[in-house]
Amino acid sequence: MFVVVSESDINEMGYAMSRLEIDSNLCDDEKNTSESGQSHRHSKPLSLLEHDIAHATKLRSEPHEHLAKVLPGKRAVSVSPVKMLAGRESNFSGRGRFLRTDCCHVLGRYLPVNGPWLIDQMTSRAYVSQFSSDGSLFVAGFQGGTIRIYDVDRGWKVKKNILAKCLRWTITDTTLSPDQHFLVYTSMSPIVQIVNIGSAVTESFANVTEIHEGLDFSADDDGGYSFGMFSVKFSTDGRELVAGSSDDAIYVYDLERNKLSLRISAHKSDVNTVCFADESGHLIYSGSDDNFCKVWDRRCFKANGKPAGVLIGHLEGITFIDSRGDGRYLISNGKDQTIKLWDIRKMSSNANCHQGFRSYDWDYRWMDYPPQASDLKHPSDQSVATYKGHSVLRTLIRCYFSPAYSTGQKYIYTGSKDSCIYVYDLVSGAIVARLEHHRATVRDCGWHPHYPMLVSSSWDGDVVKWEFPGSGEAPTPLAESHMRRRHLY
Numbered sequence: 001m002f003v004v005v006s007e008s009d010i011n012e013m014g015y016a017m018s019r020l021e022i023d024s025n026l027c028d029d030e031k032n033t034s035e036s037g038q039s040h041r042h043s044k045p046l047s048l049l050e051h052d053i054a055h056a057t058k059l060r061s062e063p064h065e066h067l068a069k070v071l072p073g074k075r076a077v078s079v080s081p082v083k084m085l086a087g088r089e090s091n092f093s094g095r096g097r098f099l100r101t102d103c104c105h106v107l108g109r110y111l112p113v114n115g116p117w118l119i120d121q122m123t124s125r126a127y128v129s130q131f132s133s134d135g136s137l138f139v140a141g142f143q144g145g146t147i148r149i150y151d152v153d154r155g156w157k158v159k160k161n162i163l164a165k166c167l168r169w170t171i172t173d174t175t176l177s178p179d180q181h182f183l184v185y186t187s188m189s190p191i192v193q194i195v196n197i198g199s200a201v202t203e204s205f206a207n208v209t210e211i212h213e214g215l216d217f218s219a220d221d222d223g224g225y226s227f228g229m230f231s232v233k234f235s236t237d238g239r240e241l242v243a244g245s246s247d248d249a250i251y252v253y254d255l256e257r258n259k260l261s262l263r264i265s266a267h268k269s270d271v272n273t274v275c276f277a278d279e280s281g282h283l284i285y286s287g288s289d290d291n292f293c294k295v296w297d298r299r300c301f302k303a304n305g306k307p308a309g310v311l312i313g314h315l316e317g318i319t320f321i322d323s324r325g326d327g328r329y330l331i332s333n334g335k336d337q338t339i340k341l342w343d344i345r346k347m348s349s350n351a352n353c354h355q356g357f358r359s360y361d362w363d364y365r366w367m368d369y370p371p372q373a374s375d376l377k378h379p380s381d382q383s384v385a386t387y388k389g390h391s392v393l394r395t396l397i398r399c400y401f402s403p404a405y406s407t408g409q410k411y412i413y414t415g416s417k418d419s420c421i422y423v424y425d426l427v428s429g430a431i432v433a434r435l436e437h438h439r440a441t442v443r444d445c446g447w448h449p450h451y452p453m454l455v456s457s458s459w460d461g462d463v464v465k466w467e468f469p470g471s472g473e474a475p476t477p478l479a480e481s482h483m484r485r486r487h488l489y
Contacts, residue, residue, distance in 0.1 A: 061408030116464035126457030141171035165206030188228025244271030287318030309347030415442030
């Protein structure tokens, strides 16, 4: 007796097949089937990404060759968890356990789409929400000046409730030190605050219950509080901070010497996002409202003062950049309503001749994206792939690679102006999940580094978690969740 399970049934259980797996099944079975209701609908089959990163992603998330063989000389793209478990018990890998790629192959199939379960509910817009590197802490920052740090392993108990010092407009970014002893937060000010989160005090009021030390990023000739910070990140060793600002510059702050060590006049407009490319700290990525992503090599910067290269392809400003961590690949979210995947080996040395393609007036802060611009493509686009479906409006919406440990970074996920969270298959570009709960813009969201759990926060004030298979509790009904909320708009 055979039980036929449709793809829509599978998705309802939280199992989301990538486009690569679906296409492989079509070829193997020699029959047609409809695409997932949670996947992006196309009139034509999606073409798979033909690039080194597609092969690298496959290597990170494919099972051991002895588990994947279905016929002599042929490998299966997708191997069922039952077969994987049977192969482990039979010691097919020769090691008596799953290899890292085996784990990614199993865990990467189960997306955190069940829920949501309400973690917290605030009366202020959420701007930042991210896990610590080990997943034990979760940080959420709100426009009202509150930053909450939750202890994930202790039932999401509030570990630290921080009231920001010298807040200007909103909390624009936060970053945890690698040892998780310190939190740095920014607003529209050149003074960046750092606070010790390892203390026993839960309520952290600046310079009342705890000291919030101000790190001054301004120079003597800046004329005081003349700019603000949009983005800040710790280096892997915890010794430096890199920040992007509204004065078109990148800053590097030396925490050991407690002084600014580098200022780069990097772009021709706001630098909305910066990050270190890898653990070495030599390479820095930046993204700006001038439409460019740039790569900076600190080892040779002092010699020429120029970027190592420019990545050209976005038609509008860059809202966020996430590095794959290998010093080669990155993704960027753009106000042209796209995510782009980049390989820095394809970057240009000059951006001066690649500007001025807009033929319409538009402001993303209050206008919808012009319909006539939705199908435009940059004539010098250097990106490896482009992902569409979400909406980047009103605020600097963020995007990320999915975790390496559990998924092999085979997905890309992002918040959206339409109140949803989107998950894309990196290789095919298909939308494999679209999570709906919030009633306002989702600016940021975080995927747990080890477990199939995703936490989203929104301008509606809700902080919720999505899981597979779930916590066993009944998800919070939408009506009940929003009856208690103040009017925020």
